[in-house]
Amino acid sequence: MLAELTHRCPLACPYCSNPLELTARERELDAATWARVFREAAALGVLQLHLSGGEPASRRDLEGITASAAEAGLYTNLITSGVGLTERRLRALEAAGLDHVQLSLQGVNPQSADLIGGYAGGFERKMEVAQLIAAQGFPLTLNAVMHRLNLDDLPRMIEMAVELGARRIEVACVQMHGWAARNRAALMPTRAQAEGAKAEVARARAALKGRLVVDFVPPDYHSDYPKACMGGWGSTGLVVAPDGRVMPCHAAETIPGLVFQNVAEAPLADIWRGPAFSAFRGEDWMQEPCRSCDRRGLDFGGCRCQAMALAGDPAAADPVCRKAPGRGLVDALLSASEASVGGDGAGLAYRRF
């Protein structure tokens, strides 16, 4: 379960995955409601809780929220930019029972990281926080968000994960949804970069076996088949938005016609079995070519939100798929991107709360 505690964030990343319409602070769930939701989640069978945002440290009551999650028996992972965390807060989070920290990294030096994050001084702060996290003894995952502007730095990014004492690095290429779609031309990797990243991940996995786990979310436009988004809709994951609406994925509200129930009005277990979660669960909703495809149990037809965004039909095969009627749309975007120059970040549209 992903708990988006707030949409507030000091960074302004041009690939922000939060919805286009952000939730104001006054509409955020309070700590007592989160505690109830965590108990309901544990009873429903949720094992892992990702405390996210926005920047979760923007909430002054993060420590109390974390404690209530730990009391509910959930494994807790804090997904953070690091900005807003201090030694005192990390100690308090440890005492609250926080199990794991996932720190995002936008670049390998201040020039690159602060350009992407839109936050001067962010890189230095992040490096300090990484040391504090290590000193506190938290298991650390580095979340490296990659795109055209920083993919050439991937070898250094992986090296930094080792230096910072991370156990895992998630090399996550930007998914071109929501706000990222506005910056698609600037962020879309070139084909050479996509291939280089695949090779570098393979090299690092072999060289760092037993020292660093390297997870990889490839740039999916360059793939022949889509990713199994959320492991299948309504299958294993759920997202609770800052105002309490519960969704099968973070972009689900881009699909028209779905109504998302709120934890204020229904128990989590009822919402899990409700209409929004059932809309694309299983295989009955599938059209051809997915309906009769051998891969349907592997990728579940890909991403519903991407099918909506590109093909205008959330039940269509993800247009990333080579067999999908909409693949031409992805190829056209790739050709346009390949032909475009750039790589200096000029003209990026930043995401500010």
Ligand code: SF4
């Ligand atoms: Fe996946 Fe559908 Fe493509 Fe088959 S046709 S690979 S199920 S997206």
Ligand code: FES
């Ligand atoms: Fe919604 Fe993929 S982001 S299903």
